[in-house]
Amino acid sequence: MSERLSTDLNQRRYSTGELVRRLLALAWQFRGDCLLSLCQSAALLLLGLLGLQLLGVVIDVIRHALDASQRAPAYPFGWTPPAGWTPLQVVTVLSVIIVAQALARAVLTYHYNMTTARLTQGKIVPDLRARTYAKLQRLSFRFFHVHGSSSIFNRVTGDAQNTRLFVDGVLLQGLNMLLTLAAYFVFMWHIHATLTVACLSVTVGLWWVTHYYSGRLRPGYERNRELYDSLVQLFTESVQGMQTVKGFAAEGPQMRRFEAANAQVSNQQKRIFRDLSVFTPATQLLSQLSLVILFGYGGWLYVQGQISLGSGLVVFAGLLQQFNGQVANITTIANSVQQSFTAAQRVFEVLDAPTEVQNKPEAMTPGRLSGRLAFDGVTFGYQSGSEVLQQVSFEAAPGQVIGLFGMTGSGKTSLLSLIPRFYDPQEGRILADGQDLRDLDLDDYRRQIGIVYQETFLFSNTVAANIAFGNPHADAAHIEAAARAASAHEFILKMPEGYETVLGESGVDLSGGQRQRLALARALLLQPPVLILDDPTASVDPGTEHEIASALRKAMTGRTTFIAANRLSLLRRADIILVLDKGRLLQMGAHAQLVRQPGPYRETALLQLMDLGEEEEKADAAGPEPVLAGPAAKEVEEIAGSRI
Ligand SMILES: Nc1ncnc2c1ncn2[C@@H]1O[C@H](COP(=O)(O)OP(=O)(O)O)[C@@H](O)[C@H]1O
Ligand SMILES: [Mg+2]
Known part of the structure; x- marks a missing residue:
């Protein structure tokens, strides 16, 4: 499982440059909100600097009032208090401004958070989710076979969520960080240049540590997502296959498999956590070191009278603390870079997966088909090099019944899945009314084909909605007609709420034959000229097989029908029976001939x-x-x- 996932991840690796370009394009789509968020954080920065500066001035005013030999305070913006004001009055006024500044910051922080949340959770994530989901609807079956279903779930949910981290956690935070660092640097330089250089020399070490650890973390995060996928897969399988698990009394082994997968995830997380745990204290230690330099060298400068206590040393200490805080923030940002890259890669894999079966731009609408179908030298395989159908040719006239006979694995389902164009053949052509399927409009064509699979998937919705799945606008009369045609009307009426009975809820238990008749009604609703029945009685017990057999016979009349079965009772009335053996057409003819x-x-x-x-x-x-x-x-x- 995990091997399959890792190879599937390796199928397409995006270069970092490509990922960044794609993610920037994503952010550009939402540039208005990004800009607003950046302006808000710039305003927050300015307010913060103003508050810090005023605090320094307050200290200097007090210091000067206590000891007139100290430097006179330097007021910001060329402002000086009126001559008559006492130091107490000045301090009071300044304090009021500081409180006002703090209030303004609080209000602005609220708006900033709201802007970011609106941008990410309100726009980017829903947009990505919708796009991946829409793409999944158009992807070929091959994609779903290659990628586990939980990997697909996680891509639409978790990965779409983490991709957005690039915008808020990397781009906005990063720009904000750069802006902040630049502003603090200028400010500190303005206070004292050599002191700035001395203190920031430590910051280089801080940056190096961050860089080193971010390189270590990325593969860990990727592995983590893969392991988590397999855990979810195991879990969903146990829930879906609960009956099988219990039937074989296999709860124990199943539990152990789950525990093993669970332990793998948690061990992997521990490894990431250990790296992070070394990293965080290391950065803290380095920040402390720069403070030691500040108070040693800066204290000496103050004693020498080169800088003042408030606007000099105290403000500098505040700036340095926040500067280093921002540098340590690089970790968070580096983390977000890794997380968002891993997630974006998985989301882009879905968005970029080729839709193998594509509608040609010049595809034509076929109109109502007569039901004439021909295979002309068709060779097909799921992987290149291993064909499951070889050189298959036959013709079905309108209204004929074509039976498919062959051992399990002989290629019956594969042949049938080529008819609705779920796949395209590698060689040869399939013609409907003389037209190559690849020239026909896919949706128009598929709507004319009714399909009943071996196992029927019914949605947790009403019986009526399940029958009307192919045309939600179908009225009650049409639904009932389809149900009658499938010999389902009588048993539906016996259900608690008739056509309005919700399936999948407790108390509604359908037999295999009933499920198949609902599937048949669903297929017949659109009055398709072509009907495909893939081993429709396989999951029906032989005793009740006749329930559905007569319904099938009724449904076949007037349509070209392809029916795969191993029970001859279903096949012997077919006009032509194709006998398949390992993908080859071994024999062809009516029952009496064969x-x-x-x-x-x-x-x-x-x-x-x-x-x-x-x-x-x-x-x-x-x-x-x-x-x-x-x-x-x-x-x-x-x-x-x-x-x-
Ligand atoms: N989605 C798939 N991907 C790869 N191989 C497949 C897939 N489905 C079927 N096969 C292979 O194709 C061959 C024919 O299978 P299938 O058409 O299901 O036969 P039948 O319906 O007669 O039992 C088998 O060898 C099977 O393993
Ligand atoms: Mg089959």
Whole structure:
């Protein structure tokens, strides 16, 4: 599982440059909000600097009042208090301004947070989620086979969420950091140049430590996402396969598998956490070191009278603390860079995955199909080099029933999935009414094909909504007609709320045959000229098979029908039966012809008819009739006779 995921991640690696370019384009889409957020953080920065500066002035005013030999305070913006003011009055006025500044900052911080939340959670994340989801609808089945379903879930949910980190956690925070660092640097330089150089020399070390650890963290985060995917996959599988798990009393082994996967995730997280835990104290130590330099060298400068206490030393200390705080913030930003890159890569993989089956721009709307279909030298494989169908050619006239017979894995489902163009063949063509499928408008064409799979997926919605899935605007009369055509009307009426019964809720238990008849009704709603039935009775027990068999026969009339089955009772009325063997068309013909030719079809016919004969024999045991009786016996004799 995890191997599959890691190879699937390796399928397409984006260079860092490419990721940055794509993410910047994403941010550019929301440039208005980004700019607003940046202006707000710049205003916050200015207010903060003003508050710090005023604090320094207050200290200098007090210091000067206590000791007139000290430097006179330097007021900002060329402002000087009126001559008559006492120091107490000056301090009071300045304090009021500082409080006002703090209030303004509080209000602005609120707006800043709101802007960022609106931008990320209100716009970017929903946009990414919607785009990945929309893309998933258009992707080929191949994508879903290659990528585990939980990996796909996580891409739409968690990864879309982490991709947005690039905008708020990297871009906005980063620009904000640069702005702040520049402003603080200028300010500190203005107070004392050599003191600035001395204190900031430590900052270089701080930056190096950050750089080193961010390089270590990225692979860890990637691995973490992969492990988490497999954990979720294991969990969903256990929930979905709960019956199987319990049926085999396999809770123990299943639990151990889950625990192992869980432990893997947590060990991996521990490794990341350990790296982070070394990193954070290291940066703190370095920040402390720069403070030691400040108070040693700066204290000496103050004693020498080169800088003042308030606007000099105290303001400088405040600036340095915040400067180093911002540098330490590089960790958070570097972290966000890694996280957002890992996530963006996984989101872009979905967005960029090729839609293999594509609508040509000049595709034509086919109009109502007659149901004539032809395979012309079709070769197809899921992976190049291993074909599951080879050189298959046949023709179906409108209204004919084409049976598909072959062992499991012989290619029946694959052949059927080429008809609605779920895949395109590697060689050869498939023609509908003489047109290559690749020239037809995909949606228009697919809408004319009704499909019933071996296992039916019903949505947790009403019976009516499930039948009307292909056309939500269908009215009650159409829904009922489809249900009648599928012999489903009677049992639907017996359900608690009839057509309004919600499926998937407790108390509504449908048998395999009922589910298949609902699926048939769903397929028939659009009155398709072509009907595909892929082993529709496989999950229905033989006892109730006749329930659905008669419904199927009714549904087949008037449409070209392809039916894959191994029960000859379903196949023998087919106009043509295709016998597949390892992807090759071994034999082709009607039942009566095939039972006369040696081959797998005849073998199965003999076996199944013998079984039938035995059953009839038991039923007739009371009577004086000989061993085989009834129409089945006649056929067996006929087949047996033709063998000689
Ligand atoms: N999605 C898939 N990806 C890769 N191989 C597949 C896929 N589906 C089927 N196959 C392979 O193609 C072959 C034919 O399978 P299938 O068409 O399902 O046969 P049938 O329906 O007759 O049992 C098998 O070898 C099977 O393993
Ligand atoms: Mg199959």
